[in-house]
Amino acid sequence: MKLKLKRDLGLVEATIYGIGIILGAGIYVLIGPAAGLGGNAVWLSFVIGAVIASFTGLSYAELSSMYPKAAAEFIYVKKAYGSKSLAFLVGWLIIFTGVVSASAVALGFSGYLMKILNLNGSLIIPSIALIVVLSFVNFAGIKESSRLNFITTSIEVIGLFLIIFLGASSLGKVNYLEMPLGFKGVLSAAALIFFAYIGFEDIVNIAEETKSPRKFIPLAIIIAVIVTTILYMIISIISVSLVDYRELKNAPNALALVASKTALGQHAYFIISFIALFATSGTVLVVLVVVSRMIYGMATEHSLPSKLGKIHRKTKTPWLAVIAVMLLSIVFLFYGNIEAIANVTSLGALITFAAVNLSLLWLRYTKPNLERHFKVPLNIGNYPITSVLGLMLCSFMIFQFNWDLILFGVMVIVIGVIFYWFRRNKIIE
Numbered sequence: 001m002k003l004k005l006k007r008d009l010g011l012v013e014a015t016i017y018g019i020g021i022i023l024g025a026g027i028y029v030l031i032g033p034a035a036g037l038g039g040n041a042v043w044l045s046f047v048i049g050a051v052i053a054s055f056t057g058l059s060y061a062e063l064s065s066m067y068p069k070a071a072a073e074f075i076y077v078k079k080a081y082g083s084k085s086l087a088f089l090v091g092w093l094i095i096f097t098g099v100v101s102a103s104a105v106a107l108g109f110s111g112y113l114m115k116i117l118n119l120n121g122s123l124i125i126p127s128i129a130l131i132v133v134l135s136f137v138n139f140a141g142i143k144e145s146s147r148l149n150f151i152t153t154s155i156e157v158i159g160l161f162l163i164i165f166l167g168a169s170s171l172g173k174v175n176y177l178e179m180p181l182g183f184k185g186v187l188s189a190a191a192l193i194f195f196a197y198i199g200f201e202d203i204v205n206i207a208e209e210t211k212s213p214r215k216f217i218p219l220a221i222i223i224a225v226i227v228t229t230i231l232y233m234i235i236s237i238i239s240v241s242l243v244d245y246r247e248l249k250n251a252p253n254a255l256a257l258v259a260s261k262t263a264l265g266q267h268a269y270f271i272i273s274f275i276a277l278f279a280t281s282g283t284v285l286v287v288l289v290v291v292s293r294m295i296y297g298m299a300t301e302h303s304l305p306s307k308l309g310k311i312h313r314k315t316k317t318p319w320l321a322v323i324a325v326m327l328l329s330i331v332f333l334f335y336g337n338i339e340a341i342a343n344v345t346s347l348g349a350l351i352t353f354a355a356v357n358l359s360l361l362w363l364r365y366t367k368p369n370l371e372r373h374f375k376v377p378l379n380i381g382n383y384p385i386t387s388v389l390g391l392m393l394c395s396f397m398i399f400q401f402n403w404d405l406i407l408f409g410v411m412v413i414v415i416g417v418i419f420y421w422f423r424r425n426k427i428i429e
Contacts, residue, residue, distance in 0.1 A: 008143045009209055011216040017146065018203040018224030020153035020282045026196020027160070027232060028255050028276045029108035031239055033339050036249025038189030040178040043236040045189035046196070050229040052397065053197040055390030056353040057225045058376045059360040061218035062384075064204040065373035066363075068213035072204035073352055074298050080359035080366070085420055088303045090355050091294060092416035097348030098291035099325060101198065102284050103332035104341035106130050109280035111338075112273050115253055127333045134285045135326035138292060141315045142209045145289050152282025159275030160231050163255070166262035167238035174241055191350075191400040195342040196232065198349050199286070200225050201356070206293060218374040288325055295321040303423070347401055347409050354394035357387045 009017070031042075038045045060072075069075045073094055078087035109130055110123035137145055179185055203220050207213040235255075239248060242261040251257045253273060260269035296318035299309030312319040335341060363370065364382050376384035398406070 007209055007211050009146060009206060009216075010211055011219060013146045013150070014203055014206065014210050014216055014220035015223050016150055016153050017206060017286055018200050018220055019227055020149045020156075020199075020286055022197060022199035022224060022228040023153065023156055023160070023231065023279065023283075026193060026198075027235055028156075028279045029105070029111075029338060030193055030196060030342055031236065031258075032248045032251045032254030034189040034193045034236075035240060035245040035254070037181060037192065038186045039180040039245045040174050040176050040240045041186050042189055042193075042240060042245070043176060043233050045186050045193055046229070046232040046236050048187070048190040049194045049197045050225070050232070052194065052350075052353070052390065052393045053200055054225050054229070055386040055393065056357055057200050057221045058384070059357045059387045059390060060201050060204055061221045061374050062372055062376045063356065063360055063363075064207060064217040064221070065214045066370060068204075068207035068210075068217060069297060072207065072294075072297075073201070073356055074294070074301065074303070076359045077355055078301070080362045084301075084303060085424075086355075088298070088420045088423075089413060089416050090352055091298045091303065092419070093348045093352050093412070094294050095291055095298075095328075096412055096416075097198075097345045097352070098287055098294065099328040100332050100341050100348075101195070101345040102131065102287040102291070102325070102329040103127070103335070104195075104338050104345060105280050105283045105287065106329070106333060107338050107341070109277060109284065111252055112256070112276040112280065115256070116270065116273050116277075124333050128330055130281060130284060131288070131326055131329050131333075134281065134288055135322055137285060138288045138325075139312070139315060139317055139319055139322045141317055142206070142289070145285060149282055149286055152278040152285070155275055156279035156282060157231075159272055159279065160235055162268075162275075163238060163259055163262075163272065164234055166259065166264060166268060167242050170238060170241040170261075172241070176237065176240070178245075180245070187397070187400045191346055191397050192339070192343060194346040194349065194397065197225075197228070198345065199283075200228075201349075201353070206290065208293075214373040288322070288329070292318055292321040292325045295324060303420075343401060343405055344408065347398065347405060348412070350394045350398050351409065354391055354398070357391040357394065360384065360387050361391070 035042045063076045067075045074087045074091035077090045106127040107123050110126040113126055200221050207217055210216055239258045242258050248254050256269045256273040259272040262268050295308050298304045308321045310320050368382050378385045
């Protein structure tokens, strides 16, 4: 009998998975570089990111209610266009940006750890150790991963509320519309910090391990986006109120620096740095879980080597996919530049989100009578306005990156095309 993934997650666990991966690295690691681009108006960059995430999240919610499967984006594109090649390329991008994201956040973890221990040196070794340990948790089971994620998410939310509580008195002290690089800088910051919103879409990839996925997955997406958007806006406003954006730009542990400017001083710096270890490690865990499920789903659909779809008899987890994600994530650690890695991840995510919005629009046209347990609101005829806007905004934001980064993204897609050709011709089994 073919082994299947175990359905252990309810609405609360699925929502926390989403909140955990969204909240982790973005606000703890990237608030500094984002403030350098957007100035005191960096909060507006988070609003732009939230709008794109919300529109696209609604598309994910409807699609997940139709096809509650692992390797979600791969399935959506395949069902929409009947094209395995297009579906493969989307899945390829998800895997690539996922492992790159895990690497970026692991480096962020190591940055905070080295600062706490007052050590100088390479961030690579502690980052490798983190990825290996969390890969073992991923292998141990979805329930174990969920429990650890619940703990790390709870701690990181406490950290954000602590900053809000300590920094609330600073509100109103600066001009929140000051843009040193103009609105172009705000858009560039939005492109960078879109990394901070990546995670809501990953909820759909645990559909096969969720009870009543057609009902719970759409709700989990919507709740996670709303909660994180509110927190991001408040934290970004407090950050530039307490610390000049020029100083934030060059701070390796920006959120801890913000905390140090409150009444608790260096005590708050240490507390937030310590909490950041949980925030970043929780994000790495969820990314490892989700990307391994994407690989598993694509393997079961025969788009990746079938061995990657094997389920471990005892833990009921895709153990070979778990190992593959671990090794790939370790490789990208050696790139070393957190901001550059985050930009690569954001670019890949925006391309994927554009494809998902377009898939929903096409399915509304080709399969209007297909059963949908959740339907995107605000429609003109049979077409959702939010999906159209999501497609347009994602496409627009792609061109806010530097051209060398866009060319790098094209290169990744070309490599995917070559890999797919080898698979189709059975050169790679």
